[in-house]
Amino acid sequence: MNAQLPSLDQVKIAVIGLGYVGLPLAATFGRRFPTLGFDINAKRVEELRRHHDHTLEVSEDELKASNLLEFASDAEALKGCNVFIVTVPTPIDEYKRPDLRPLESASRTVGRAIGAGGVAIYESTVYPGATEEACVPIIERESGLTFNTDFYAGYSPERINPGDKQHRLETITKVTSGSTPEVADFVDALYRSIIHAGTHKASSIRVAEAAKVIENTQRDVNIALINELALIFHRLGIDTHEVLEAAGTKWNFLPFRPGLVGGHCIGVDPYYLTHKAQQIGYHPDVILAGRRINDGMGGHVAQRVAKLMGQRGLQTTRSNILILGLAFKENCPDLRNTRVVDIVAELKSYNANVHIHDPWVSAKEAHEEYGLDLVETPDPGQYDAVILAVSHREFIALGAEGVRKFGKPGAVLFDVKRALPRAEVDDSL
Numbered sequence: 202m203n204a205q206l207p208s209l210d211q212v213k214i215a216v217i218g219l220g221y222v223g224l225p226l227a228a229t230f231g232r233r234f235p236t237l238g239f240d241i242n243a244k245r246v247e248e249l250r251r252h253h254d255h256t257l258e259v260s261e262d263e264l265k266a267s268n269l270l271e272f273a274s275d276a277e278a279l280k281g282c283n284v285f286i287v288t289v290p291t292p293i294d295e296y297k298r299p300d301l302r303p304l305e306s307a308s309r310t311v312g313r314a315i316g317a318g319g320v321a322i323y324e325s326t327v328y329p330g331a332t333e334e335a336c337v338p339i340i341e342r343e344s345g346l347t348f349n350t351d352f353y354a355g356y357s358p359e360r361i362n363p364g365d366k367q368h369r370l371e372t373i374t375k376v377t378s379g380s381t382p383e384v385a386d387f388v389d390a391l392y393r394s395i396i397h398a399g400t401h402k403a404s405s406i407r408v409a410e411a412a413k414v415i416e417n418t419q420r421d422v423n424i425a426l427i428n429e430l431a432l433i434f435h436r437l438g439i440d441t442h443e444v445l446e447a448a449g450t451k452w453n454f455l456p457f458r459p460g461l462v463g464g465h466c467i468g469v470d471p472y473y474l475t476h477k478a479q480q481i482g483y484h485p486d487v488i489l490a491g492r493r494i495n496d497g498m499g500g501h502v503a504q505r506v507a508k509l510m511g512q513r514g515l516q517t518t519r520s521n522i523l524i525l526g527l528a529f530k531e532n533c534p535d536l537r538n539t540r541v542v543d544i545v546a547e548l549k550s551y552n553a554n555v556h557i558h559d560p561w562v563s564a565k566e567a568h569e570e571y572g573l574d575l576v577e578t579p580d581p582g583q584y585d586a587v588i589l590a591v592s593h594r595e596f597i598a599l600g601a602e603g604v605r606k607f608g609k610p611g612a613v614l615f616d617v618k619r620a621l622p623r624a625e626v627d628d629s630l
């Protein structure tokens with residue numbers, strides 16, 4: 202006989218991995234169900250117990266309002282939970298292959314704590330098949346239980362966007378799925394109880410996994426097309442944004458903009474899909490071409506700045522160049538997979554002195570992750586070129602005139618994001 206699923210009033214949830222995805226989820230579930238937020242990072246657990254979230258996704262008041270939420274970094278505390286939601290990172294390795302180690306380690310943790318009737322729901326972005334092929338066997342091995350007899354699995358991808366206060370967990374339709382039709386109904390009901398926007402129950406875990414990974418792949422490829430157009434129009438001497446503005450008056454023209462594609466989602470997730478495709482003997486041309494174009498944009502920006510400097514008789518060697526912004530996107534402290542580092546690396550290869558200023562990010566993290574030392578307050582009138590790389594609101598508030606004040610007279614001002622009026626900068630993507 203199959204072990205019985207818990208009813209909603211018996212649910213005790215464990216959220217494993219309290220990052221950008223896990224914490225908002227734990228805080229939301231913690232207002233409705235007994236919830237344990239678990240993370241291997243004891244420092245993170247300590248800060249959360251003090252109601253502080255350094256990712257700025259969940260406020261102190263929201264954490265306090267989550268009255269059924271507790272935190273732990275000791276896996277013993279997971280015993281007694283019957284729903285385990287895994288929200289650990291799914292990065293790529295240096296060869297751009299999926300690095301499943303956090304997922305495997307979290308699955309071992311689940312396997313040691315899950316009991317009869319328990320449900321393991323994965324939220325981390327993966328390739329189609331990963332939950333049942335890579336995670337479930339680990340839970341079976343660690344627990345000694347049999348899948349779909351003693352315990353069950355689900356997959357419900359997360360769609361939040363760090364720093365976005367409008368599209369929040371509860372206001373985004375959530376895709377749900379389960380390892381049997383009954384489990385799918387259970388997972389769907391669980392999420393429906395907290396998601397105001399409602400849910401979409403997919404027909405299988407693999408469909409839900411595939412849906413998530415293509416959302417980001419579609420974005421990546423669309424941006425790659427616009428980036429390729431920007432490369433062409435630059436050579437033609439045409440302003441890309443003017444072209445996009447004109448083309449955008451057609452009802453079905455998609456409003457993508459050129460730029461760096463960073464963060465650990467859009468620039469990473471497509472490699473999960475291409476990995477799986479290659480494993481089954483299909484070589485994905487379009488997706489990988491898009492990745493190559495997007496990964497080349499940082500170098501392209503640096504080359505354009507160097508060219509503009511050359512046209513003004515400014516040498517790049519030993520020049521001082523200021524980069525405004527290091528986070529992977531505006532108004533958030535997230536440094537993961539920021540492609541601003543490609544601009545830095547290319548400029549440094551010309552022997553330029555590159556200073557980076559970003560009021561949003563932790564200087565310690567920038568040093569630890571990238572070996573980059575941030576400048577806390579850039580001196581005015583010091584730079585041969587200024588690159589606005591991330592359109593944090595502080596930089597926009599300065600306006601082109603304020604940003605130019607960092608430069609020497611005649612310095613180049615390049616606006617990667619097209620955030621300042623075009624006529625007031627020297628060039629933009």
Ligand SMILES: NC(=O)c1ccc[n+]([C@@H]2O[C@H](COP(=O)([O-])OP(=O)(O)OC[C@H]3O[C@@H](n4cnc5c(N)ncnc54)[C@H](O)[C@@H]3O)[C@@H](O)[C@H]2O)c1
Binds near residue numbers: 240306310324326
């Ligand atoms: N950040 C986003 O905007 C976003 C959006 C949608 C989906 N996702 C996906 O969600 C997943 C999580 O992303 P994130 O941004 O929340 O990551 P994150 O790096 O912010 O947080 C992950 C947390 O997991 C913890 N952790 C790592 N291994 C663990 C383990 N074995 N056991 C317990 N805790 C562990 C880390 O200490 C960290 O606190 C990824 O698959 C990501 O692709 C992220």
